[in-house]
Amino acid sequence: xxxxxxxxxxxxxxxxxxxxxxxxxxxxxxxxxxxxxxxxxxxxxxxxxxxxxxxxxxxxxxxxxxxxxxxxxxxxxxxxxxxxxxxxxxxxxxxxxxxxxxxxxxxxxxxxxxxxxxxxxxxxxxxxxxxxxxxxxxxxxxxxxxxxxxxxxxxxxxxxxxxxxxxxxxxxxxxxxxxxxxxxxxxxxxxxxxxxxxxxxxxxxxxxxxx
Numbered sequence: 001x002x003x004x005x006x007x008x009x010x011x012x013x014x015x016x017x018x019x020x021x022x023x024x025x026x027x028x029x030x031x032x033x034x035x036x037x038x039x040x041x042x043x044x045x046x047x048x049x050x051x052x053x054x055x056x057x058x059x060x061x062x063x064x065x066x067x068x069x070x071x072x073x074x075x076x077x078x079x080x081x082x083x084x085x086x087x088x089x090x091x092x093x094x095x096x097x098x099x100x101x102x103x104x105x106x107x108x109x110x111x112x113x114x115x116x117x118x119x120x121x122x123x124x125x126x127x128x129x130x131x132x133x134x135x136x137x138x139x140x141x142x143x144x145x146x147x148x149x150x151x152x153x154x155x156x157x158x159x160x161x162x163x164x165x166x167x168x169x170x171x172x173x174x175x176x177x178x179x180x181x182x183x184x185x186x187x188x189x190x191x192x193x194x195x196x197x198x199x200x201x202x203x204x205x206x207x208x209x210x211x
Contacts, residue, residue: 024150024164025174025190030126032095033064041208048200067095089114
């Protein structure tokens with residue numbers, strides 16, 4: 001019990017210094033931002049090479065309020081003809097259960113609420129062991145049921161390693177590293193390996209500011 005309390009205390013202290021992502025590389029995480037926290041993020045996803053034709057661009061804003069986290073997203077991506085489209089979306093998630101003892105935390109949420117988009121509900125369990133946090137989720141994305149598993153591991157006080165796997169023929173397994181440049185600014189890079197060999201490898205870049 002004393003070891004568990006110590007581990008949780010250390011993780012809380014690290015969390016105050018670390019602007020960890022509220023998603024894993026590819027999917028929602030079991031983390032929920034604290035009351036009054038704000039996160040702004042710019043992100044790109046390139047396929048087959050960095051910044052090739054067809055690169056997708058995203059801007060995210062997230063806000064923490066009690067046990068809720070909510071935000072607005074801007075998606076800019078190419079359609080089948082190569083022309084770029086812009087979509088606006090709303091997202092929200094809530095912590096239903098707190099982690100304690102042997103019990104994991106539980107959050108539920110929904111992504112992509114907006115005109116021309118299909119809302120994606122999901123649920124994620126989370127559990128912390130030492131310097132790692134594990135996530136197990138299930139949801140419905142792109143009109144398909146998905147599951148995902150992810151792990152975050154603190155390499156140092158400034159470097160966070162994130163691995164995850166999202167199910168589906170169009171899903172990916174990915175490995176990402178997030179570097180805390182300052183107390184508030186974070187740079188991330190991840191490489192996604194497609195579940196199907198017919199799809200191209202993905203490169204994800206992100207720059208975020210958290211207060």
